[in-house]
Amino acid sequence: MNRILSGIQPTAAMHLGNYLGAVRNWVGLQDSFETLYCVVDLHALTLPQNPAELRENSRTLAATLMAAGIDPRRSILFVQSSVPAHSELAWLFSCLTPLGWLNRMTQFKEKAGKHKEQAVLGLYSYPVLMAADILIYRATHVPVGEDQKQHLELTREIAGAFNYRYGREYFPLPEPQIFGSATRVMSLRDGTKKMSKSDSSDFSRINMTDDADTIALKIRKAKTDPLPLPAAPEDLEARPEADNLVHIYAALTHKPVAEVLAEFNEAPFSTFKSALTDIAVTALAPIAEEMRRLLADPGYVDGVLHEGGGKARAIADATLREVKEIMGILTPAGP
Ligand code: AQP
Secondary structure (H helix, E strand, C coil): CCEEEEEECCCCCCEHHHHHHHHHHHHHHCCCCEEEEEECHHHHCCCCCCHHHHHHHHHHHHHHHHHHCCCCCCEEEEEHHHCCHHHHHHHHHHCCCCHHHHHCCHHHHHHHCCCHHHCCHHHHHHHHHHHHHHHCCCCCEEECCHHHHHHHHHHHHHHHHHHHHHCCCCCCCCEEECCCCCCCCECCCCCCCECCCCCCCHHHCCECCCCHHHHHHHHHHCCCCCCCCCCCHHHHCCCHHHHHHHHHHHHHHCCCHHHHHHHHCCCCHHHHHHHHHHHHHHHHHHHHHHHHHHHCCHHHHHHHHHHHHHHHHHHHHHHHHHHHHHHCCCCCCCC
16 A cells, blocks of 8 residues: 655644645545654754743644544554654765755755854755655655645655665655645735744734634735736736635635636625635634644543554664665674
């Protein structure tokens, strides 16, 4: 059976972009793949984190994933750092990855900004750890949002470099899976920037933990332009904020953009925003409610992650043993 691995960072609460671009798709894939999903706390450490918040965010994120439909009986749900083989394979891969490949990564350039010299090594080598996250399970498919496509391409290059160096097809070249009409959800304040947990403005995103009033307020305040909704999808092209809101509506209702525009028949944005609020609250409120129910028993959530970590380690440790064998690393036998 083909195997899926994907992850999400516990940098803050999960937002609508993470949900529509990635997590909602993860749920459906549980029917046709062997699925492993992880809270990638080691990636979160590439930016400064408050230790108590990081721990709490990891648990909250795991509960949000379960509330969104990740079923621990059908998927292995775990915390990345509970499987040390990820980090060990990342080191082995870093000895195969030319700096030139990392220099191309746009996410590093965006996150390091003007202070490249002060950025930490982990932020730069993040894509190598991501390659290890995926390949330690020899995953064949990786569902991600559009923003992670470049890192996935690098993962394929690293897998190819290993296979070439050691003369065997050991690692599969994992396929990115990018689906739906919201593969790149944009900020509610600026339609040219992606919706992100690390944006300093909470009004730039809808968090999966927001209540109905907060969702309504954020949508009401979302930036738009003075024009009404257009009649045709191509007329959204030069209107990034309008385009974003229409795509969010389309994704939440599972309708094509053209059908959404026909439904609103060139209505003003005030009418559209109030319909979008209803749709968003209806879709997200049950997830937030279930998340709160799960978090009322943190021991249960931790227990799921503990069990998932054990299952993930069994697969990852076997891969690491084989990789070390292939690379010529001596594993001395005991007496
Ligand atoms: N705006 C987005 N639209 C669609 N998909 C998105 N994803 C992230 N943002 C959007 C997808 O969500 C999954 C988990 O992402 P992540 O938490 O690992 O990291 P990220 O891509 O860096 O997301 P953020 O929210 O921008 O986090 P921070 O601010 O912490 O870096 C991935 O599959 C991603 O594609």
